[in-house]
Amino acid sequence: MLQVENLTKRFSGFVAVNRISFALEQGEILGLIGPNGSGKSTTFNMIAGLLKPSEGSIRLEGREIGGLAPIEICHSGVGRTFQIPRPFKQLTILDNVITAAFYGQRGSVTRAKALDQAEEALTLVGLPTDPQAEVASLGAAGLKKLELARAIATQPRLLLADESLGGLDETEMNAAADMLGHIRREKNITIIWVEHIMGVLMRVVDRAIVLDHGEKIFEGLPREVARDPRVIEIYLGSEKITFDEAAS
């Protein structure tokens, strides 16, 4: 479904991502993890089109999308969320999602279809479809859900979820993780999930890739991540407990 080969990003000589390769099957959830500065967001932004790769290729369903403009990548079937939710605060919740449904797909979408898809996306994430509901009425978890609903409304085949658990309490984190699993099952969407909170993530992902200093240091099953000595070394300390949870 997605093939990333030798993906590299350099910023004036500094190598932020160095020859990363991985592939995803349709309907798979891949966890992309690593400490701050490991290259997760840079990789993410290259797939979403916000950054142009210095080298390497990104192929979605056989078609090269590396270096395309974000709008082209969106129309190719890639949706993304942001770590810090960026809703249009002066629009209603429904209008936020309708805008994504109406413009986020290749070809023309009728008003009725955009409304249906927006309502479906809101229902999927558990937000109200009330046309008057304001963004201001949403808390941290609600804003994360709105991010997801907007991305889903573009009818992506690949969803890039950026730190969807940040700022949530434990109950909300578990609910959010379950929701991503539910979305995958309902829509058969392939998901790349960037996160640094590992415990909850490992419950849902099929595979995990760990980055450090722009290099891929691990790729494998969730239960193997916590046992990998290189991963333990870079995460030693604050994430130790979470590792133990993941291993158990």
Added chain:
Amino acid sequence: MFDSFLLESIINGLLLGGVLALLALGLNLVFGVIDVVWICYAELVMVGMYAIFFLYVYYEVPLAGAIAAAVLGVALLGMILHRFVIEPVLGTAPINQLLVTGGVLFFLQAAATLAFGIEFRNIGIRMPVVEFGDMFFSFARILAFATALVGVLLLWLFLTRTYLGTAIRAISQDREIMPLMGVDPRRIYLITSAIGGGMAGVAASLLVLQYDVHPAIGLSFGPITFMVCVMGGLGNMLGGFVAAFIFAQFISVGGYLFQIEWGYVIAFCFFIAMMFVRPKGLFSR
């Protein structure tokens, strides 16, 4: 004691406010969405006034047809302004955008002077004066007020009831995220520029009924329009709408209580005072 002249000046202020609101709305829309101030906005109005004058007087096009052509023509001019003047400097420092639109201001003034001379031209339509009790009102101003309100209402409906309008409002809040949702900012900017230009064209059709057209006509209401926009908060359409009526009342009632020129002086003093009290606009928080 009831002062019918005061009431007349208040109503005249209201009528003037409608036209100022229409002018401010186009400018605020463009600023709110594209984040660029069209310094040459009043000169686009001047181009529209010339277009109506020549089409109606020289080519004997019916007035409605001349107005429709002018509105479409200035809308196209707005798109050209964006595509060829603003877009190349959109990613650079804001001062560059001010300078290039300022350059267009002088270009249009000079071009109009070269092409049409400095003489004042009038389309020669005499509008009746409406008498109400002891009060007299210019029918042209009433027409302008009504058209301005209809224009404001139509724009509001467009922005709130259509998906394109929703996208325009959305991009004014976060332009970086829009491409990730499939919205092409360049297309939205062009459409917004066309709407802004079209509103300048509508304003031209209202002003040409009341004023002579000449190359420097933009200076008569351009600075006032900017002050209205700044007082309302640049880019804040509701703020600009309210500020237009406040400003117009100062001009009209101030002019009645003292002298016409004093009306403008009082309005400008109020503007300066407001810049100290609420520098970010009437509705800033």
